Amino acid sequence: MSKTSIDFEGKVYSKEEYSSHQLEQINLAIEEGLNPNNVVSSNMQLADLVNWRQDERDKRIYLGKV
Numbered sequence: 894m895s896k897t898s899i900d901f902e903g904k905v906y907s908k909e910e911y912s913s914h915q916l917e918q919i920n921l922a923i924e925e926g927l928n929p930n931n932v933v934s935s936n937m938q939l940a941d942l943v944n945w946r947q948d949e950r951d952k953r954i955y956l957g958k959v
Contacts (some may be wrong), residue, residue, distance in 0.1 A: 896920065902930055908934040918942035927951065 898907040898920065899919055906919050906929070918939065919929045927949045 899923070902928070904930050906933070907946060912939070914939045918946065922946050922949070 896916055898905055899916055900920075901923055902948075906916060908916065911919070915933075915935075915937065919933055919942070922929045922933075922942070922945075925946070927946065932945055937945075
């Protein structure tokens with residue numbers, strides 16, 4: 894099931910601006926406790942979103958170990 898829009902802290906990500914894949918990645922980022930408002934733009938590609946998600950997760954893991 895794909896959402897047509899995601900509202901996160903006052904910013905709405907909609908299908909008019911983002912692809913279904915991007916919305917899915919944004920939703921996953923939110924579920925992981927990340928804030929997509931900081932870096933997600935409508936011209937980001939799926940690979941950029943995946944890399945960003947992994948980078949943010951890696952940072953959390955690293956900071957948790959320090």
